[in-house]
Amino acid sequence: MSKRQITLADLARHLRLSPATVSRALKNYPDISQDTKNRVNALAKEWNYRPNSIAAGLRKRESKIIGVIIPEIVDHYFSAIIKGIMEVVYDADYRVMLCQSDEAYDKEKVDAAALLDSRVDGLLVSIAHTTYKFDHFLDFLNTGTPVVMFDKVTDQVPGCSRITVDDRAGAFTAVQHLIDQGYRRIAILTGPQLAYTALKREQGYKDALAANNLTFDESLMVRCMDVTYSEGQQYASHLLQCPNPPDAFFGITDNLALGALTACKQLGVKVPEQVGVAGFSNWLVGDIVEPSLTSVSQPGATMGRLAANILLEEIKSIHQDITPAPQYIELKTDLVVRKSSSRIS
Amino acid sequence: MSKRQITLADLARHLRLSPATVSRALKNYPDISQDTKNRVNALAKEWNYRPNSIAAGLRKRESKIIGVIIPEIVDHYFSAIIKGIMEVVYDADYRVMLCQSDEAYDKEKVDAAALLDSRVDGLLVSIAHTTYKFDHFLDFLNTGTPVVMFDKVTDQVPGCSRITVDDRAGAFTAVQHLIDQGYRRIAILTGPQLAYTALKREQGYKDALAANNLTFDESLMVRCMDVTYSEGQQYASHLLQCPNPPDAFFGITDNLALGALTACKQLGVKVPEQVGVAGFSNWLVGDIVEPSLTSVSQPGATMGRLAANILLEEIKSIHQDITPAPQYIELKTDLVVRKSSSRIS
DNA sequence: GTGATAAGCGAAAACGTTTTCGAAGCGAAA
DNA sequence: TTTCGCTTCGAAAACGTTTTCGCTTATCAC
Numbered sequence: 001m002s003k004r005q006i007t008l009a010d011l012a013r014h015l016r017l018s019p020a021t022v023s024r025a026l027k028n029y030p031d032i033s034q035d036t037k038n039r040v041n042a043l044a045k046e047w048n049y050r051p052n053s054i055a056a057g058l059r060k061r062e063s064k065i066i067g068v069i070i071p072e073i074v075d076h077y078f079s080a081i082i083k084g085i086m087e088v089v090y091d092a093d094y095r096v097m098l099c100q101s102d103e104a105y106d107k108e109k110v111d112a113a114a115l116l117d118s119r120v121d122g123l124l125v126s127i128a129h130t131t132y133k134f135d136h137f138l139d140f141l142n143t144g145t146p147v148v149m150f151d152k153v154t155d156q157v158p159g160c161s162r163i164t165v166d167d168r169a170g171a172f173t174a175v176q177h178l179i180d181q182g183y184r185r186i187a188i189l190t191g192p193q194l195a196y197t198a199l200k201r202e203q204g205y206k207d208a209l210a211a212n213n214l215t216f217d218e219s220l221m222v223r224c225m226d227v228t229y230s231e232g233q234q235y236a237s238h239l240l241q242c243p244n245p246p247d248a249f250f251g252i253t254d255n256l257a258l259g260a261l262t263a264c265k266q267l268g269v270k271v272p273e274q275v276g277v278a279g280f281s282n283w284l285v286g287d288i289v290e291p292s293l294t295s296v297s298q299p300g301a302t303m304g305r306l307a308a309n310i311l312l313e314e315i316k317s318i319h320q321d322i323t324p325a326p327q328y329i330e331l332k333t334d335l336v337v338r339k340s341s342s343r344i345s
Numbered sequence: 346m347s348k349r350q351i352t353l354a355d356l357a358r359h360l361r362l363s364p365a366t367v368s369r370a371l372k373n374y375p376d377i378s379q380d381t382k383n384r385v386n387a388l389a390k391e392w393n394y395r396p397n398s399i400a401a402g403l404r405k406r407e408s409k410i411i412g413v414i415i416p417e418i419v420d421h422y423f424s425a426i427i428k429g430i431m432e433v434v435y436d437a438d439y440r441v442m443l444c445q446s447d448e449a450y451d452k453e454k455v456d457a458a459a460l461l462d463s464r465v466d467g468l469l470v471s472i473a474h475t476t477y478k479f480d481h482f483l484d485f486l487n488t489g490t491p492v493v494m495f496d497k498v499t500d501q502v503p504g505c506s507r508i509t510v511d512d513r514a515g516a517f518t519a520v521q522h523l524i525d526q527g528y529r530r531i532a533i534l535t536g537p538q539l540a541y542t543a544l545k546r547e548q549g550y551k552d553a554l555a556a557n558n559l560t561f562d563e564s565l566m567v568r569c570m571d572v573t574y575s576e577g578q579q580y581a582s583h584l585l586q587c588p589n590p591p592d593a594f595f596g597i598t599d600n601l602a603l604g605a606l607t608a609c610k611q612l613g614v615k616v617p618e619q620v621g622v623a624g625f626s627n628w629l630v631g632d633i634v635e636p637s638l639t640s641v642s643q644p645g646a647t648m649g650r651l652a653a654n655i656l657l658e659e660i661k662s663i664h665q666d667i668t669p670a671p672q673y674i675e676l677k678t679d680l681v682v683r684k685s686s687s688r689i690s
Numbered sequence: 691g692t693g694a695t696a697a698g699c700g701a702a703a704a705c706g707t708t709t710t711c712g713a714a715g716c717g718a719a720a
Numbered sequence: 721t722t723t724c725g726c727t728t729c730g731a732a733a734a735c736g737t738t739t740t741c742g743c744t745t746a747t748c749a750c
Binding site: 005050065076079082098099265285288290 | 350403442443445459460461464484488603610629
């Protein structure tokens with residue numbers, strides 16, 4: 001049933017030309033007569049010739065594919081990044097091969113190997129938070145395949161560009177905003193210690209406290225292992241019922257902040273009057289929930305576009321046999337102030 | 346800089362074997378001695394040999410890639426579907442090449458062509474709502490590449506499997522539920538007329554009314570062109586301030602239903618006491634919002650897994666030179682009842 | 691000693707391009 | 721006439737696998 005596709009040789013035979021000439025005619029090479037080009041193009045169109053990019057890829061030693069590995073696809077932020085990536089990558093006539101690590105090191109490793117075997121021309125990756133070794137990325141660089149990391153990055157892979165969001169500054173402004181609104185005992189709902197972004201947001205939190213001469217209270221910092229909505233709810237609820245409860249919550253994720261928000265509502269604590277809440281990510285949800293959630297917005301699509309552009313640049317460099325200098329870029333965040341933290345009008 | 350990867354020939358040379366033998370040893374063919382296999386595997390591991398799947402693909406005339414085209418990736422439902430697809434596809438040792446049509450026919454067409462040129466072994470597609478011609482899918486079938494459509498499908502492509510959600514039944518049960526809860530003037534916030542799913546959900550709405558001897562009131566049906574949250578809010582707000590306002594809203598999308606929910610809150614209308622609200626999709630948000638939103642849940646990941654499994658089956662069939670019989674599957678939805686419609690305890 | 695069988699391996703073609711090198715033809719300059 | 725240069729094209733080698741076919745050699749039955 002699988003009828004063979006038309007090949008260059010088929011066209012060549014029928015036109016009494018060589019495959020080489022047909023190839024060059026289709027690619028509009030200068031040393032083919034216009035007449036021949038016309039004949040070739042006409043027949044190619046009539047027979048609906050489609051070039052086999054696998055064969056071309058083998059010969060040219062490039063696949064025109066870039067690999068993308070992300071921890072989780074069902075996520076507003078990551079899918080926005082992917083969208084950004086696809087925008088620029090497709091304009092440059094590359095395709096995207098997508099993998100999802102599920103935050104698991106092992107999966108990430110086999111995905112990377114599979115992409116390498118597919119001879120992708122470059123890799124865009126946001127690393128899983130369980131990843132502790134990075135050899136699988138070195139394999140790319142060793143074979144001249146550039147790697148650009150975005151969002152969840154590491155400095156353990158020398159020579160590889162990184163593009164992140166300034167998590168520390170984002171957290172800082174959010175907490176500073178809470179302080180400006182008069183909140184003083186600000187709790188932080190954070191994530192597992194090995195998550196890079198979690199640590200940076202914690203740092204922003206601590207820096208903001210220090211900048212305002214507030215002492216860091218260990219008991220106001222709780223680590224949520226899965227960073228889920230219900231975790232946020234439980235821990236916030238617990239904190240609120242302690243003897244010396246916090247008067248604000250900073251969730252390093254909107255999930256956690258939203259959990260804190262409902263915990264407040266369930267306990268009859270008024271937001272923002274008694275307790276303020278701020279999150280991180282600026283989901284669509286933040287605008288819908290009541291009271292609406294103050295949150296740090298991260299530029300997902302922008303990050304995706306930027307990462308893709310850098311990768312394409314690096315691919316181009318390598319084609320010209322020059323090793324690209326790695327770029328380290330930090331994107332600014334925006335604090336979107338909404339009701340959950342607006343005590344002062 | 347781009348150091349060449351190790352090839353079969355490299356291994357063969359060093360082991361004084363032929364590439365053929367090395368290939369067979371690595372693939373564990375029976376007519377290679379165990380001793381040779383051991384030597385080959387040892388060297389392959391030592392030299393970190395990685396098979397070039399482009400070359401293999403060319404020779405075997407298969408890419409081990411399946412193409413996926415969706416209208417929009419930044420969407421909870423679609424990204425869940427993709428996740429489901431990737432689960433089964435990667436277990437079967439295929440990769441996923443992802444495209445996004447942006448709901449545009451032209452983009453869909455070039456994406457399809459690009460995937461065909463990449464010689465994907467199969468195509469999974471959810472068609473854009475502006476697509477009115479389907480020749481670009483016929484190109485796949487004509488070359489023996491199976492196509493499976495999911496969610497947004499068409500019957501204009503003969504021989505291609507379809508897997509959808511029973512939108513009509515889903516809407517029916519949601520509206521029936523509202524009626525059971527005592528609501529009588531049920532408004533529907535629906536989408537553009539050319540959206541297939543919108544029409545089917547409208548039908549479910551009408552059927553439910555008819556089944557309960559309620560007359561369909563044209564004025565209670567509003568078409569939202571972009572199906573956004575704010576559209577839902579505006580139209581619901583407008584309806585509520587009409588002389589004979591509805592006592593319930595059925596949004597064919599959670600976005601619209603959530604908009605209706607806030608419209609009610611803004612106007613001081615009590616939900617669910619005075620007005621009931623139900624949506625469609627069962628986002629995570631529905632559980633967080635206050636009151637929580639009753640919604641029809643669509644099995645995104647299940648649909649993805651199913652579509653992928655069917656496609657893989659069809660690929661297998663074609664390998665055995667038998668044309669697979671197209672399958673038409675409709676998945677059931679689940680009504681998740683929450684507070685926004687629970688008037689009767 | 692002959693023939694059959696099987697185990698283990700290699701030669702070479704094939705997959706469909708692209709690219710290097712050069713050749714043929716032709717007109718023009720010398 | 722030779723030489724040079726230009727245009728236009730072809731032969732053939734790559735790219736790295738897989739697969740077909742067949743060749744050894746050894747073993748075994750007769």
